Amino acid sequence: MPFEKEREVLSGHIRNKNLKHSEQRQIILEVFLETEKHLTAEELYLTVKKKVPSIGYATIYRTLKLLIEAGLCREMQVENGVTRYEHHYNHEHHDHLVCTKCGKFVEIFSPDIEKLQEKIAKKNGFVLERHRLELYGVCGACRR
Amino acid sequence: MPFEKEREVLSGHIRNKNLKHSEQRQIILEVFLETEKHLTAEELYLTVKKKVPSIGYATIYRTLKLLIEAGLCREMQVENGVTRYEHHYNHEHHDHLVCTKCGKFVEIFSPDIEKLQEKIAKKNGFVLERHRLELYGVCGACRR
DNA sequence: ACGATATTGATAATAATTATCATAATAAAT
DNA sequence: ATTTATTATGATAATTATTATCAATATCGT
Structure with missing residues (x-):
């Protein structure tokens, strides 16, 4: 099943x-x-x-x-x-890297970025709940 | 003028x-x-x-x-x-940290995060054009 | 099987934005 | 200054994605 x-x-x-x-x-x-x-x-x-x-x-x-x-x-x-x-079930949290030409995207995750986000939030007196990160660029296939 | x-x-x-x-x-x-x-x-x-x-x-x-x-x-x-x-004119690039209770937000910028983003994009064969980062949390004022 | 309650599907409503088009304004040339 | 070609404007219709409404139907515990 x-x-x-x-x-x-x-x-x-x-x-x-x-x-x-x-x-x-x-x-x-x-x-x-x-x-x-x-x-x-x-x-x-x-x-x-x-x-x-x-x-x-x-x-x-x-x-x-x-x-x-x-x-x-x-x-x-x-x-x-x-x-x-x-x-979402059993899927780790992740963000996205999206190709602006073909729309293809890959899931990304960076613990370092996550840590830096926490730091920034704390510095500004915020308690972080969630975030949203999207990177836009051109993928390898679309560049030739 | x-x-x-x-x-x-x-x-x-x-x-x-x-x-x-x-x-x-x-x-x-x-x-x-x-x-x-x-x-x-x-x-x-x-x-x-x-x-x-x-x-x-x-x-x-x-x-x-x-x-x-x-x-x-x-x-x-x-x-x-x-x-x-x-x-946008003469305003540095920045992202936003938004309070989910009152909607207030502050503009944030982290060169370290920017660098990490570049690194991730490169690793995946993308040439980065731009990104979007929004942090959501509760601000100091809304927590009491 | 019955009855209370939740779900469904059709459709109307909503909200934000864009397209259409006749009329008005602008800029360049005379 | 007047004319002329082109663009901008405003009113409104159209569009798109999503949500609300509501009568008819399905579900679940008894």
Whole structure:
């Protein structure tokens, strides 16, 4: 059974909040997890629609919110304003390095940068909650 | 004459692109520069409207784009999705540390972080063009 | 199976920004 | 100064992404 852990997380969250299971939620979760890239709501909608033709946009958005609350999903917005959704369960925190030509991106992480951020926040009297770092440049393939 | 340099920059850009001067553009620039905080398009619109009641929203957006092209203005988007505009001419590059309670923010800059970003980009074969860094936390005042 | 409650899907509403287009303003040439 | 070509403006429609509304349906504990 693939994604058993993730199913359980969602199930637990639903029970926890006295919500209800539904086929739509199951399928949206599956499609989301099966897709190995950062989806837009529209992409998710279109893919789910193939399995559940009656699905509505609102359900996609509602379920994405639910997945976020459950800790299974994370929102990311890259420059142009499009919101994408990425897997969050068992995925380490990371930031993104995005190619401005082809849109390809890689996930990055730097403990050194994280430390420096903490330092800056403290210096200004802030208690840091989270941050957002996006690097934009041109990737190797796009430069030739 | 205040903001003489900035006026010249805009003037030069307008000449350069064979565009035309207008009172609206002058006044929008003035209001933008006079306001010592990061404005939304709406705030700018409302302030300009006091001086030029006939001003339209489209002109505000068009002129903001023009100011950005001229290097006088920079867009910044903080988490909630609202786009704000800040002074860019003769302002050093900086990032933002934002309070999630009251919305207050301070401008920050760390050469060390910048260097690390370059290093990461290079390691991944990217030539870095720009980045975006926002730190979110709770400020001193909001914690008591 | 019943009843209380939550979910769904269709659609309207919202909000921010951009496109359209007729009219007005600007700049350059006469 | 007048003309002329071109750009800018303002009103409004269109667009896009997301959220709210609400009647009909599905779920879950009894």
